[in-house]
Amino acid sequence: MPPRRHSTVRLIAVVAFSVCTFAAPFAAYAQSYPAKPIRVVVPNPAGGIDVYMRVMLPRMMDLLGQSVVIENRAGASGAIGAENIARSAPDGYSLLFATSAVLVTSPFLNKNLPYDPIKDFTPISKILAPVEVIAVHASLPVGSVKQLLDYARRNPGKLSYGSSGVGSIPHFDGEAFKAAAGVDLLHVPYKGVAQIVPELAAGRIDVAFPGIGAVRSFVAAGKVKVLAVLDSNRFQRLPDVPSVSETLPGFRAAPLWFSLYGPAGLPRPVVDRLHAVIVKSLNDPEIRTKYESGGFRVIGSTPEELVASMKADAAFTAQLVKSIGIKAD
Incomplete structure (x- = not known):
């Protein structure tokens, strides 16, 4: 084998080995996940939006084989609960269930938020949207x-x-x-x-x-x-x-939806596992009926769709804030 070709083959082998070595722990982690109860922080008082998460909670726990515990951390228009997850370990055991107001609207109303809505979270799925x-x-x-x-x-x-x-x-x-x-x-x-x-x-x-x-x-x-x-x-x-x-073609309402996030750096296999569980839960006929009869559109988006929605809705919110003349505190 010519020297150059031999070097190329060896380089490919080294890269392939490195990729497999790097990916193996994540794959193994995803297979064993979850190995303990999962904590879902809701940045609102008890009896608020946590009620909607609880509708699908039993089905999620059945699919995950672990308990999922809701923890209400209200205050500062959702910033206290959101910051708690932003500062948590990205291991899949600390998640955030929040409305679009927390990660899309708040940045335009509070210039001192203790987190970055894009950089500090891993989007998992847009779950629901109330019908206004x-x-x-x-x-x-x-x-x-x-x-x-x-x-x-x-x-x-x-x-x-x-x-x-x-x-x-x-x-x-x-x-x-x-x-x-x-x-x-x-x-x-x-x-x-x-x-x-x-x-x-x-x-x-x-x-x-x-x-x-x-x-x-x-x-x-x-x-x-x-x-x-x-x-x-x-x-x-x-x-x-x-x-x-x-009557008003092209009209767009302010963004309002409920989504699930993890801290930044959440491994993709864990994201995929959680997303699959959410979709399966939402497709349960009894759960879907409860949401729709309660006045919700059932969504279950992909992580990528949620990212795109956050960016588009943030741009629209920026226009609204400017036109209304609201200044961030």
């Missing part, structure tokens, strides 16, 4: 988005919409709707999201952008009307309710 709607008080003489826009244009500044505070998702939704429709609505900020729908039902505000689950009982009681789904597509559980894009 455009809702109005029952007395408002409109029955569609088009009629709402016509009424708002005839009565500039007289209609109000509620939010859970400046920089909240309902605030962003309201401002995005105003910009897309070219109408003037008065923003009424409340201290929390739980106040919005009761205030709408009482007639103290005219319009709101809540999740469908929060407004159903008020619709059944005849106090609130739902005009459209705040999305580009209709929701299969509400086939007769149009999407807002049917």
Whole structure:
């Protein structure tokens, strides 16, 4: 064998051996993972979004063969819980279940976040997205988005919409709707999201952008009307309710979804294992029915799709923040 060819073959062999040697521990680790209980941090108070994680928890534990324990670490708009995971070992035993507000919206509202939403986490899957709607008080003489826009244009500044505070998702939704429709609505900020729908039902505000689950009982009681789904597509559980894009083509609501993350550096075999478990859990007919009947779109994205969504939604949020004029604290 000529010397050069011999050197090339030897180099290839060395590289192949190095790759296999490097990959072997990760493969072995993934096969034995999980070997102990997994901790899932939810950066919100108990009884909040952890409720949605608990729906699929029994199925996940069956598939993983280990306990999965939810740990609520609320505070600083989710930053305390998120930082805890960002500083945890990337071994698959410490995970974060959070809304898009924690890793997409917060960076534009808090310039002193103790973590980088892209560099400090390993995306695993976008799991769910609550179905938001455009809702109005029952007395408002409109029955569609088009009629709402016509009424708002005839009565500039007289209609109000509620939010859970400046920089909240309902605030962003309201401002995005105003910009897309070219109408003037008065923003009424409340201290929390739980106040919005009761205030709408009482007639103290005219319009709101809540999740469908929060407004159903008020619709059944005849106090609130739902005009459209705040999305580009209709929701299969509400086939007769149009999407807002049917009246406002290209409209985009503020990002709102629930996802699972690990710390940065989480080995890909562990990511793949967790992702597969999530997808299998979401495809369980009973679990899917519970989520959809509760007003959620079931997603189960790949890690790559979640990364792309985070980047696109961050760019959109940056535009919203700039147009509203919000300054980071």
